[in-house]
Amino acid sequence: MIRALTGFSTRHPWKVIALWSVIGIFLTVVAGALMPRAMQAQTGDFLPKGYDSAAALRTAEERFGVTSDAGVFTVLVGRADGEALTGADEKAVASVAEELGGRRVTMPDPRDTPSTSDDQIPFLVTDYSQTPEVHVSMTAPDRAFTLLSVRLEGNTVDPGMHNLFRAFREHAEDAFAEVRLRTGFTGGLADQVDTRDAEEPTQRIVGMLMLGLIVLVNVLVFRSLCAAFVPLLAVTVVGGAATGVIVGGALLTGTSLDTSTPSMISVVLIGIGVDYFLFLLFRFRELLRDRPDAPPRAVAAEVGARVGTAVTSAALTIVAAFATLGIATYGGFQVLGPSVAVAVLVMLLASLTLMPALLAVTGRRMFWPSRALERTPRPGLAGRTGDFVSRRPLAALLACTALLGALAVGMHGIRMDFGQGATPRETEAAATASEIARALPAGVSDPATVYVTAPEGGSVTPGALGALSGELARLNGVGEVGEPVLNGQGDAARIDLYLTSESQTQAARDLVSGPVRDTIAAHTPKGLEAHVGGTAAIFADLSTAVDEDLRKVFPLAAGLIALILLVLLRSVLAPVVLLLSVGLCFAATLGASTLVFQHALDGPGVNFVLPLVLFLFVVAIGTDYNILISDRIREEMEGPRRARDAVARAVRHTAPAIATAGIVLAASFGSLAVGSNASTQQIGFATGLGILLSAFVLSVVLVPAAAALLGRRIWWPVRPRGHRDHGTLPEPAAPVDTAGEHRPGPLPVPSGR
Structure with missing residues (x-):
């Protein structure tokens, strides 16, 4: 085939x-x-339906019409002179908010928005023009500002939606400036747009540098x-x-x-x-x-x-x-x-x-x-490496094992970080969020939400929820509890919890998954059902789901890779050598990542997706390079030369390709390390390091050293057709050319040339 x-x-x-x-x-x-x-863009939509936060999302959509395909953000409105808002100012805020909520925001002309993706085709672009939902949410205790909650319907990852937000922001700034009030935008869609605008120049430069590095490496090599x-x-x-x-x-x-x-x-x-x-x-x-x-x-x-x-x-x-x-x-x-x-x-x-x-x-x-x-x-470094590995295989094997083992020790005390937050950046959205946090609970722009529902034909009244709201307000970590808001049918209520910790922190997740859910279970009125939603609840459930996935995927992936290697290599021993080597490389890479992100940078731990993604990439791609060197070693052992000579020749001819490929692939993954997303940074760093270890330590030294030690026995029970090893006795010499290399026979000329 x-x-x-x-x-x-x-x-x-x-x-x-x-x-x-x-x-x-x-x-x-x-x-x-x-x-x-x-x-x-909504992580919660990827959770199984059985999780509590997933049930809250369904309730929000079915009972309140809140879909996940929407952009919600917060607008801060304050006086330009920094003084407290007066009664007249608050009336002006309410008036402008009502005007904005009744004014249709139209899509700007793509020619006037250079940030629009160059790949967009006019007749395929969705028109997100709409009338936003705007209402006054709360005023700071010191009356330094008032917050508005704004909702725009649409896919928040679409560049067109970002342009719509920019159009609304411009309208709002102009409208409030007319009454001499300043504005700030943060949370949700505002964070996405500001972060994207801040990162785009860096990402373009990093992408160009990555492509330039690939070209440079190839120019230097060829x-x-x-x-x-x-x-x-x-x-x-x-x-x-x-x-x-x-x-x-x-x-x-x-x-x-x-x-x-x-x-x-x-x-x-x-x-x-x-x-x-x-x-x-x-x-x-x-x-x-x-x-x-x-x-x-x-x-x-x-x-x-x-x-x-x-x-x-x-x-x-x-x-x-x-x-x-x-x-x-x-x-x-x-x-x-x-x-x-x-x-x-x-x-x-x-x-x-x-x-x-x-x-x-x-x-x-x-x-x-x-x-x-x-x-x-000339043999060069690859030739000298092959000679050393073939002459001193045990020393090479022990050195590689010691290096990888030392890095693997770094896994001791590893902690999982389920945060999805971005690395702090100096954006307008971040500055606005900081201003809000100085006067209000940190979670005010992204509250946890309790949804209480009645069975079909039943109803929910604010009075029935008084005890539940009171118990939630007494919890340590809950800064403020909003008044219950009923839906149009009166069969569901929403209670917003403004936590003192930001929604993406471990403290918020622990609070929501523990005390908040325990309180709801104990104090929800009989006959009603309650679920907790919001970012903190979603990530708390996500941590549980991922933990289950790690226990299932790891052994299954390892088993499948072992089976493939067994069939492809037609050997029992070679797959064991390859799997042990990539397993040690995975442990070393995860240990090094723990040392860097958890200890050296004093972070909360390694991102929860890192072990799984790292396992799949390092084990699978590391196996790629191992298969390439193993295939060449087997090919060389088909000839009459000694097994160790075959290993030396295989390393000499294959190491440059593996080394070059490893540098290119590591640079490609390393580009992910540049950005504000903490999980992507860790994946980029760790995967790049793992690939370099796979290429330069495993495939060039460790696996060839094991093959040199085991000789043709590594291919048992189907050994190559070459001569058996007989200690140090030389094997029959093969015809060589003037360079001392075996001269292959002529190639057939393909038809249709």
């Missing part, structure tokens, strides 16, 4: 390239236009502009196609993507796509040197068939690992797993078709203007 695909692609390269180009560009444009419609830019262009086209497939699939199936999924997929595709192309390029250059008279198309076909097997094995390992997220209870994981799996499958198809086709078309021109094809390369 693999040989058939690569053979067809190298016989008809221009057709394959044209087909991928058309499909890739079309799906890229469609994905850019439809992506916002496929995403869901001394060729073509070899530097062609892989990046190809991966960009394929990445767009994969994203389009995922977005289209999500819309067709009614599945919502988490907001972090697109960026994660983009990083994965760029990283592994360039990796796979590099594996092909290194082997292509090697065979062109060995066969100077062979037709490039024949060499490309052979490279595609040889490396394609290892790439397929590696890609299927990642697919299997992420497919296990399908059994997770948290919907965010359920979406991420299949999305990454589909993206990797698309990239795998490109690796077996588009990439060999590009090699067939460019041929030796791929490495122009370098003259590396005309001379035999």
